[in-house]
Amino acid sequence: MEMEAKIQKAIDFKAEGHRCYKEKKFREAIGKYHRALLQLKGVHVVDGTTGSEVNLLSQAAAKLTEEQRRAVESTEIECYDSLTACLLQSELVNYERVKEYCLKVLSHQRDHFKAMYRAGIAFYHLGDYECALRYLRDAKNREPTDTNVLRYIQLTEMKMSKSGQRERESGKETQG
Numbered sequence: 001m002e003m004e005a006k007i008q009k010a011i012d013f014k015a016e017g018h019r020c021y022k023e024k025k026f027r028e029a030i031g032k033y034h035r036a037l038l039q040l041k042g043v044h045v046v047d048g049t050t051g052s053e054v055n056l057l058s059q060a061a062a063k064l065t066e067e068q069r070r071a072v073e074s075t076e077i078e079c080y081d082s083l084t085a086c087l088l089q090s091e092l093v094n095y096e097r098v099k100e101y102c103l104k105v106l107s108h109q110r111d112h113f114k115a116m117y118r119a120g121i122a123f124y125h126l127g128d129y130e131c132a133l134r135y136l137r138d139a140k141n142r143e144p145t146d147t148n149v150l151r152y153i154q155l156t157e158m159k160m161s162k163s164g165q166r167e168r169e170s171g172k173e174t175q176g
Contacts, residue, residue, distance in 0.1 A: 003043055007068055010039035010075050017082055026086040033079040033086070043072055073108060080104045084118045098122040102135075113142045117149055124152060129160045 017032030043064070064072070080101040087098050102119035105112050120136035123129070133156050139149045 006039050006043050007071050010036040014075055014079055026089045030083060030086045033083045036079050040072055040076060077105055077108050081114060095122040095125040113139055120152055124156050129156050132156045
């Protein structure tokens, strides 16, 4: 029953996060999503913890029903996905964290469109244009007419051709 309560509490925090997001209270929403994820921490088997607590946790985790396991996974995916949406609304965007959360979503759902697109944005802003392009093209394959995806692909290709041009120019200077 304790596991069921933790899962329900996580779902409640997630719902509060969604409400805050709709009200454009992004900071508050981020807090709610983090609290939801913290609730689920105890539900998973925590490796590296010492003492008998691990045995209790692993026994409890083993007793999760298929329905509970699905609820935990979908709640985590939704929280990480929503966190990236909130983070991208921040004044100072932490693109490293956006990338990390997108990759967590994609590790569960390879074809998650928003996670692909947002991962592309994160890699773009982190200066890894090849990775950005890979994720953006994957997103384009899912939604070929999405104008945001198309615009970011264009921006990324421009950055790549500019950096390639600079490398060629600096190569000429060293030879001349």
